[in-house]
Amino acid sequence: xxxxxxxxxxxxxxxxxxxxxxxxxxxxxxxxxxxxxxxxxxxxxxxxxxxxxxxxxxxxxxxxxxxxxxxxxxxxxxxxxxxxxxxxxxxxxxxxxxxxxxxxxxxxxxxxxxxxxxxxxxxxxxxxxxxxxxxxxxxxxxxxxxxxxxxxxxxxxxxxxxxxxxxxxxxxxxxxxxxxxxxxxxxxxxxxxxxxxxxxxxxxxxxxxxxxxxxxxxxxxxxxxxxxxxxxxxxxxxxxxxxxxxxxxxxxxxxxxxxxxxxxxxxxxxxxxxxxxxxxxxxxxxxxxxxxxxxxxxxxxxxxxxxxxxxxxxxxxxxxxxxxxxxxxxxxxxxxxxxxxxxxxxxxxx
Numbered sequence: 001x002x003x004x005x006x007x008x009x010x011x012x013x014x015x016x017x018x019x020x021x022x023x024x025x026x027x028x029x030x031x032x033x034x035x036x037x038x039x040x041x042x043x044x045x046x047x048x049x050x051x052x053x054x055x056x057x058x059x060x061x062x063x064x065x066x067x068x069x070x071x072x073x074x075x076x077x078x079x080x081x082x083x084x085x086x087x088x089x090x091x092x093x094x095x096x097x098x099x100x101x102x103x104x105x106x107x108x109x110x111x112x113x114x115x116x117x118x119x120x121x122x123x124x125x126x127x128x129x130x131x132x133x134x135x136x137x138x139x140x141x142x143x144x145x146x147x148x149x150x151x152x153x154x155x156x157x158x159x160x161x162x163x164x165x166x167x168x169x170x171x172x173x174x175x176x177x178x179x180x181x182x183x184x185x186x187x188x189x190x191x192x193x194x195x196x197x198x199x200x201x202x203x204x205x206x207x208x209x210x211x212x213x214x215x216x217x218x219x220x221x222x223x224x225x226x227x228x229x230x231x232x233x234x235x236x237x238x239x240x241x242x243x244x245x246x247x248x249x250x251x252x253x254x255x256x257x258x259x260x261x262x263x264x265x266x267x268x269x270x271x272x273x274x275x276x277x278x279x280x281x282x283x284x285x286x287x288x289x290x291x292x293x294x295x296x297x298x299x300x301x302x303x304x305x306x307x308x309x310x311x312x313x314x315x316x317x318x319x320x321x322x323x324x325x326x327x328x329x330x331x332x333x334x335x336x337x338x339x340x341x342x343x344x345x346x347x348x349x350x
Contacts, residue, residue: 006036006059007139009094009117015135022131025120027097028108032115035093037061040136042129043092058091061132065125069101077106084110092116096132098125141191141199142263150183150200150233151175153288157200157233159188159267160284161260162241166274169210171241174281176228182220183233185210190235192263198235207231237291238267239284244275254290254301268294 010033017024038059045068072080088095088110095111097103100122111118121128149160149172160168169185176182184202191199202208208221208229221229238260250273259266270287274280290300 006038007136009033009035009037009119012037012094012135013119017135020131020135022121022123022128022135024096027103027118027120028112029094029115029117032094032117035117037093037136038140040133040140042133056090056092059093061136062087062092062095063125063129064095064097064101064103064107066099066101069097069103072104072107080104080106081110085114088114088116094119096121096128098123098128137193138191141193143189143191144263146188146190146200146262147186148188149185150188150202150235151284152181152183152230152233153285154180154292156237156288156292157183157235158284158288159200159235159238159260160241161238162274163243165213166241166243167280168241169212171280171284173210173212174279175285176220176224178281178285180285181227182208182210182229183231190262192265196265198262198265198267199232200235201232235262235267236295237288238262238269239287240269240271241274241280242271244273253305255305 013024013026013033036059039057041057041060043057043060043062045063045065072083075083084106094117095107097107097118097120100120103118103120108118123131146159146161147164148162149168151158151160151172153175160171162168172182172185183200185206187203187206189201189203191201193199208219210218210220212218240260251271258269258271260269261267268291270291272280272283272287293300
């Protein structure tokens with residue numbers, strides 16, 4: 001089931017924000033560390049200071065840059081306190097002062113009075129907004145968990161799904177032996193980013209591990225090296241393994257596109273029937289190669305169908321057909337005789 005959660009100001013401060021280039025200092029309002037940030041978007045400060053509270057959105061971080069600090073400094077003390085009290089009564093999780101500017105004392109006092117965390121960073125406003133938004137988009141992303149295997153095949157993220165025992169892990173192991181990379185086995189954590197991107201990761205506990213019936217748990221990184229695994233991958237293709245059903249008609253040409261919906265996004269889907277004698281790993285690899293070509297505008301099935309339609313509409317365009325120019329001129333090249341496939345013996349000649 002998909003979940004959307006908020007992140008508290010305390011969690012933001014405790015997540016080592018300096019590691020992603022946004023060092024933070026708590027100036028006041030420590031009592032409000034439990035306030036939740038529920039939106040990755042930043043609130044425009046001008047609306048808050050100008051009194052247009054009906055356009056403010058709860059759950060957003062309020063930014064104070066150089067222009068806001070200078071504006072507050074120009075106000076007299078009474079006007080400054082009144083403006084701050086009106087602005088800080090809105091349901092903001094925290095206020096972030098960018099550029100390393102020292103706020104007026106009234107800002108610190110009113111933030112403490114309202115139990116509103118007041119944060120400060122030396123990072124300039126545009127960079128601070130970009131880094132904070134990127135962190136919040138990742139943290140607040142809509143998430144779900146799938147029973148599947150996620151592989152990196154030729155740079156394409158392929159999610160292999162199917163019923164338990166169908167052979168997902170065995171297929172993944174065969175792909176690893178062929179040089180592809182494992183992201184997650186059995187449990188895949190999927191999060192939605194930037195409205196159109198799905199990122200799959202592996203839970204920390206099971207990272208680099210696979211479960212194979214008859215063998216048990218194996219560590220892929222120890223067996224095949226660090227290059228055989230990766231921590232996350234964008235999901236761009238779903239392969240659904242299903243048992244072969246003699247009564248069902250399977251795709252033969254590949255003209256129609258099918259999709260698998262994850263977190264409201266549609267991902268290209270390939271239904272792969274499993275039966276004795278079918279090398280599923282090679283078929284999945286070929287499906288990934290074909291998807292890469294389709295993403296570049298090369299659709300083999302549609303190109304073939306277009307040539308077939310053109311031939312049916314204009315039979316004379318087929319070499320050797322009645323009415324074609326080659327047949328009419330009588331210059332049709334006779335078919336070559338089939339040659340024997342001979343091997344050159346050492347020291348001999350053909």
